[in-house]
Amino acid sequence: MKRRFILYRRKLGGTFYIExxxxxxxESLGTKDRAEAMSLLNARNESFRQPHLNLQIAKAYLTGTDSRVPTRTWQNALDAIIEMKTGSTKDRWQRAAKEKALDLIRDRVIVETQAEHLLASLKAGTVSTNVHLRKLHNFCIxxxxxxxPIIPKRLWPEVRFQPKRAIxxxxxxxxxxxxxxxxxxxxxxxCWHLGGSQSDIANLKAEDVDWPNQTIAYARRKTxxxxxxxxxxxxxxxxxxxPVAGPLFPYLQSVRAGDRATEFKQRCEGLGIKGVSLHSYRYAWAERAKxxxxxxxxxxxxxxxNSKAVHRAYARKAKVRLPSLESYERQAAEGRIIPLPQPSSETERPGHLGQTVG
Known part of the structure; x- marks a missing residue:
């Protein structure tokens, strides 16, 4: 039988190639060693001569470095990634691992998985399936x-989130x-007045309130x-x-974020309000501010x-009408606008805010 691939060596550099x-x-084999090049050549020709044995041959080679390759399933990968997570991230992965769409690949051996199998799960699932399966795939790599990669990065179906709006x-x-x-x-x-995330607001304590300075300060649980x-x-x-001491919301602090979200959703459905969640309060605050x-x-x-880009994303739907300079100056004179810090004399040079406009 005629060989599909032949071996040759380039004079310049001495690297072996196959044609x-x-x-x-x-294609370059990336080696200058003849014995190694011959092994790669034989493997390539063998893959075309007996294609039905390709997977078995690959598993045999991979088993040499990882004995669990022939038996490791996607469920094993899910268990491994969940074990590495903590807090709310671990909770999200545990919920994601129970999605029915993943039943299509859950017990399938990872190295035996074809792109069609992942695409079937994505088609049967939701946005959450797309997000978590993509991360799980990258974790395995x-x-x-x-x-x-089973599915190249550029060919993964686009994640399409539902439209988000402010309440x-x-x-x-x-x-x-x-x-x-x-x-x-x-x-x-x-939530309406502070614009915080539901977990941050639910976990506020009386100690977070500075009454003399009339401020509320807290560390965000997410970042x-x-x-x-x-x-x-x-x-x-x-x-x-x-309460004047301890948690401001004792009951809401004790329940899961999902339970708070469900209670809010039920209230909205009873009122015929659609398209909002507790996070919509955060969007509303940003839009009102803008x-x-x-x-x-x-x-x-x-x-x-932490970034302006994130804030602008939250407030992107805000409808803004700029005030006239005259109106803005009048409000500033009446003390209704907090002035920006004035630059010192050392910074009053061309290119700084203190430069005189002539």
């Missing part, structure tokens, strides 16, 4: 449990009016960054109704955002 006798395509003041008022539980009612009020916000009369009225001209750096500090 496909059918397509005349040439990083752990050398997969010799190469309106009218919707918020309806929810608060309908809510009979005082703790939940106060929780929704603080660890500091969020600090000055409060006025509306927030003060809510805080006065809450619409009223609240300085972006103040909003970043209040929301606990």
């Amino acid at each position: 496909d006798t059918k397509t005349r395509k040439q 990083s752990m050398n449990w997969l010799p190469w 309106t003041v009218e919707e918020h008022k309806l929810i608060v009016e309908r809510e009979k539980n005082p703790e939940r009612c106060n929780f929704y009020e603080l 660890g960054s500091l969020a600090m916000i000055h409060f006025g009369e509306a927030i003060e009225a809510v805080l006065r109704r809450l 619409q009223c001209g609240y300085p972006e750096r103040f909003a970043q500090e209040a929301l606990g955002h």
Whole structure:
């Protein structure tokens, strides 16, 4: 039988190459050692001569470095990745691992998986399936449990999230009016006024409130960054109704984030409100801040955002109408706008804020 591939060596550099006798395509073997090049050549020709044995041959080679290659399943990979996670991230992975769409590949050996198998799971699943299966696939490659990607990075189906929007003041008022539980009612009020994530607000403590300076400061549970916000009369009225020591929301702090989200969803469905979640309060705060001209750096500090890009993403749907300079100057003179720090005399040179406009 005629060989599909032939071996040759380039004079310049001495590297061995193979050539496909059918397509005349040439490929470097990346070696200058003849014995190694012959082994690669024989393996390539053997793969075309007996294609039904390719997988078995590959498993035999891989078993030499990892004895579990022939038996490791996607469920084993899920168990491994869950074991490495902590906190809320671990909870999310545990929920993701139970998705029915993953049953299509759960007990399949990883190295025996074809692209069609993953695509079938993606088709049967949701956005969450796409996100977590993609991460699981990359995890297996990083752990050398997969010799190469099953689906190339550029060919993975695009993750399409549902449209996100801010909750309106009218919707918020309806929810608060309908809510009979005082703790939940106060929780929704603080979400509206503080714009924090539901976990951050639910875990607030009385010690986080600085009454003399009228500020609330806390470390974000997601990023660890500091969020600090000055409060006025509306927030003060809510805080006065809450415990003076310990957790501000004892019950809501004790339940899972998913349970808080479910309770809120049920309340919205009862009122016919669609397209919002507890996180919509965060979008609403960012949009309100942008619409009223609240300085972006103040909003970043209040929301606990480390980057301007994140804050702008939250407020991207805000409808803004810029005030006239005359109106803005009048409000500044009346003390209704917090002035920016004035530069020192040393910085008053061309290219700085202190430069005189002539």
